[in-house]
Amino acid sequence: MLIQDIIRRKRDAEPLDADAIHTFMRGVADGSVGDAQIGAFAMAVVLNGMNREEAIALTEATRDSGQVLRWHDLGLDGPVLDKHSTGGVGDLVSLVLGPWIAACGGHVPMISGRGLGHTGGTLDKLEAIPGYNVTPDDDLFRQLVKNVGVAIIGQTGTLAPADKRLYGVRDVTATVESLPLIVASILGKKLACGLDTLVMDVKVGNGAFMPTAEASRELAEAIVAIGSGAGTPTSVLLTDMNQPLADCAGNALEVHEALRLLRGEGRDSRLYQVTHALATEMLVQAGLATNADDAAMRLEKALASGEALERFSRMVHGLGGPSDLAERAEHYLAPAPFTTDVVAPRAGTVNAIDTRALGLGVVELGGGRRNAGDAIDHRVGLSRIAALGQRVEPGQPLLRLHAASQADAEAVTRQLGAAFTLGEAGSVTPAAPIHATLRKEDLS
Incomplete structure (x- = not known):
């Protein structure tokens, strides 16, 4: 099938089958599709949209455009799961959530990003730690996921390469604002990690990525439907970003705050509530807990025993950071x-x-x-x-x-x-940290 025929069909608002979408995205990944063709395709999607089947196919084609991680050969003793956030201010959830889940029996291969606009990036926070290497080789990454249960690193060039090229063109052609393109970009990279389950944190409020609460809800529903449709059970928590999630923002400051939570402190904070809710959803969805009460018990044990903090320390040391960061954070940060x-x-x-x-x-x-x-x-x-x-x-x-x-x-x-x-006091009631939880069965 000719690439220009695929573009023409989408330009004319005709639905594309999965073969056409996979053909186009393979060409994006291997360079046989030019930037002008990528821009034309993206603009056609912006103007005419995609139906659910097309959006699932686009997500799968993005996922399959490069390496898809496989874990069966490692003999893992638990499920492979992850979380992703649309980003915010003072959002250091990943630093706490990954090791916390690992301490409860999960394996978390977390591929994270850098700051974008006003939002902080997980990799930038971790690079506040001297020696921390966000680009380890595959063998080290896989061994940490197996033996420590968590490794938080940056995206490699082999994972979803079509997304990097497609996004680069979208960024300069006014085609970023398209729901199917946004969802395929988010999920394509995450699903390439070979996950058994995924939980998303979609922000709502004046510090969120999406401009309105309605847009955030629409994105959340699309992520649940498309992620699940692509074969990975996916749920979404809509969480509040009308104020910073933590009472701090900035890379080293947020690492300090992550260590505080992993020590079991700050349990009355919004940050703790959101992290706990995401962790609960992950454990139940992955079958590591039978229900929310069981998940809460397991999470409490992981904090109280020091196991969650130990997993964070082992990850940091395994990726080149100091072995005693938790004990001497003031020295290193x-x-x-x-x-x-x-x-x-x-x-x-x-x-x-x-x-x-x-x-x-x-x-x-x-x-x-x-x-x-x-x-x-x-x-x-x-x-x-x-x-x-x-x-x-x-x-x-x-x-x-x-x-x-x-x-x-x-x-x-x-x-x-x-x-x-x-x-005046009482004129505004702050929103609850968790607005809603969406699962596949909640969609009409």
Whole structure:
């Protein structure tokens, strides 16, 4: 089948069969399909959409465009499972969730990404740890997944290569905003990891990837249907991002917070609630727990015994980091040279937070990238971020700012202060951390 015929059919809003989609994506992966053809195809999808069968085929073709990891030869003693998030501010769930699940008998080959826009990236956080290697060879990666139960690394060039090329063209042709293309990009990479089950965390709110709650819900429903349709049981938690998930944002600061949770501290936090809910869903869906109560018991034991923290430490050491990070985090995670508080101009209750503005503030401090090749200062960020509903008095901190210099801090102070809206107590009720859980059986 000619590539131009595939493009023409989609241009004319004709449905494509699985063979046509696989043919096109193979050409994307091997370079026989040109950038102009990729752009034309993507624009046709944006304008005319895809039905569910086409979207499943596109996801499977993305998954199959490169290496698909297989685990049966390793004789694993538990299921292979993973979680993915659409990203947010102060979202360090992966750092805690991976080792926590491993301590409960799962095997988590977590392929993660870097920061994008205002959202932080798991790899950037881990690279705050001296020596941590996010690009190990396949043998080391597989052995860590088997023996430690978790390895968090970056995407290799062999996994879903068609996605990298397709996304690169979409980024410069105004074709990013397409649900089937977004879902195929997310799921294609994850399903290439050879998972038995997948749980997604889709954010809702002003710090979320999707612009509205309705769009987040639509994405969540598509992910459940398409992931399950592609052969991997998939569920989604819709979680709140109208304020940072943790009370900190910034790479080294978030590693400190992950260690705190893995020690069993911070159980009253939104971060703990969301991480626990995701972990519960993963254990039950993978058959590692019979129900939510059983999952809660297993998760509590993994924290209380220190096993979850031990799995994190073994992963860090196995990937080149220090063996005693958990015991000497202050030694390895360098603090920012300058700290100062951004304070409330008047008394009031925090009634709204511009979460995106806080994330962009971290980027401005050097904790994220304006351009793809920018170096990151892992020391900088925000901590002690006031929560929605919190009462503050004049001069009381809204957050603590960690910067490379006083000048850097002063450059973002006004922006960060303006991210908080103060008003009367009781005028806003903060949303629950978990908005909804969607599974295949919940879809109409």
